[in-house]
Amino acid sequence: MADPLHQFVIEPIVPFEIGGMDLSFTNSSLWMMIGVVVSTGFISMAMGKKSLVPGRMQAFVEIFYEMVAGMVRSNIGPEGRRYFPFIFTLFVIVMMGNLLGLIPYSFTYTSHIIVTAALALMVFGMVLLLAIAKHGIHFLAHFAPPGVPWFVYPLLVPIEIVSYMARPITHGLRLFANMMAGHIMLKVFAGFSVAMAGAGALGFVAGIIPMLVNSGLIAFELLIALLQAYVFAILACIYLKDTVDMDH
C-alpha cells in the first residue's frame, strides 16, 4: 500500500476476454461506472421536482449547466449548441474521475494516460473530421495563416503543423500529469506520517506535520481536480472553435 505508484495499478475485478482482448471489468472500470451513476443520479435527483424556484441541488445543477453552456457559447459561439452535450459529457467524465479519485481507497481513472489520451484524441479526431467535412481541402489553410510576408511561410507552416499535432498530446498529458503528480504527492506525505508515527512517541507527534501538509494538499488537489476538468473542457471548446469558423 505504501508504494505511491501502487494506487495506479489496475486490478481486474471481473476478468473476461472478447476476441482475445482483455476487457476485464477492473477497478478503473468500476470507478468509471460509479462516476456515471453518481453524475446522472445526482442530476436526475436534483432535477426531479423541476421546480420553478429551485432548491439547493437544483440550483447547483442549473448553475453548473449555465457555466458549461456559457463556456461553449463564449468560446464557440451560437453554433456551439450542437457540441454542447459532447463538451458537457467530457467535462463531467473528467471531473468525476478527478473528484472521485480524491476519496481514500478509490481509483483515479483520469490518472491513466491511456484514458486522458483517448479523450484528447477523441476531441482531436472530431475536430479534424469536422474541419475536413466542413471546409474540405481548404481546411489546410489553417496551417498558413494570412497576413504574413511570403518568405515566412516555409518557417511558419511547419511550426503550425507541429503545434496542431501537439494539441492532443499536450491536451491529454496535462490532465494525466496533474492527476498522477498530485496523487503521488498525497501518498508520499501520508507515507511520511505513517513512518514517523511508527517511530516512537516523538515521531508520532512530529508525524502530525506531514498530515497537516496533506490536509492542505487535499484542498489543493480538490482545486486542481475541478480546474483540470474545466481546462480540459475549455480546450476542447477552443479546438472546436477553430473548425467551426475558420476566418481564412
Added chain:
Amino acid sequence: MKRFNTLCIGIAAWSVASIQTAFAETEAHDAVHAVEHAVEDMAVHAEEAVEAAAHAVAEAAHHGGGHGHEGSSAGLPQLDASTFPSQLFWLCVAFAILYFIFSKKSLPEISGVLENRQNHIQSDLETAEKLKSDAEAAHDTYEKGLQSARDEAAKTLNDVQEKIKAKAEKQADTFRQKTEKEILALEEKLFAAKENALDDMNTIAAEIASEAAKKIVGINPDIEQAKTVVKALNGNTKAKAA
C-alpha cells in the same frame, strides 16, 4: 505494537523506494537521505528503518516496481499496455452512457426548466407591465375627470358670480333710481315748504311791521304794501348774502 511499527517502517521504506525508482537517480537519493535523516533524528528504531529502507530499495530495484501486471519497463502502472484495451473499452462505455443520458434526458430537462422559468418571468414581467399601463390609464382618466370637474365647478362658480353681480347691479340701479326720484321729490317738497315758510315769514313780518307801525306811528298801513316792502327788503338781504 512492535509488528505495527515494523509494518509502518516497511510502508515508509516502500514509499522511499518507489520515489527512488520513479524519479531521477540523484534527486531521489537526496530525498531518501533526507527522509532517512528525519527518521534517524526522531526515531528510536532509526537503524531498523534505514536497514529496511536499504532492503526495500534493493528489492524495488529487483522488482522494477511492477505489482499487478507485468511488462512495464519504467515501473509505472500507467505504461502497462496490457490494461489498455480494458480501460479504453470501459471508457467508451462510460462515455457513451453519459452522452446518451445527458443529451437525451438530463440536458433537455434542465434547459426545459430554465426556459420555463424564463418564460414565466417574461410573462410575469409582461403582466406587470400591462397592469402598470392599466393603472396609468386609470390614473389619467381620473386626472382628466378631476380636471373637467374642476373646470365645470369654476365655470359654474363664475356664472353664478356673474349672475349675482348682474342682479346686484340691477337692484342697486333700481334702488338708486328710486331713491334719487324720492330725494328729488323730497327736495321739491322741501323747497315748496321752504317757500311757503318764507312766504309765511314775510306775511308775519309784514303783519308785525304794520301792527308796529299802527302802534308806534298810528298809521294803518295797507297790509299788502307792507308785504311788498318786506319782500323787497328780503330781496336786498338775499342779494347782499350772495
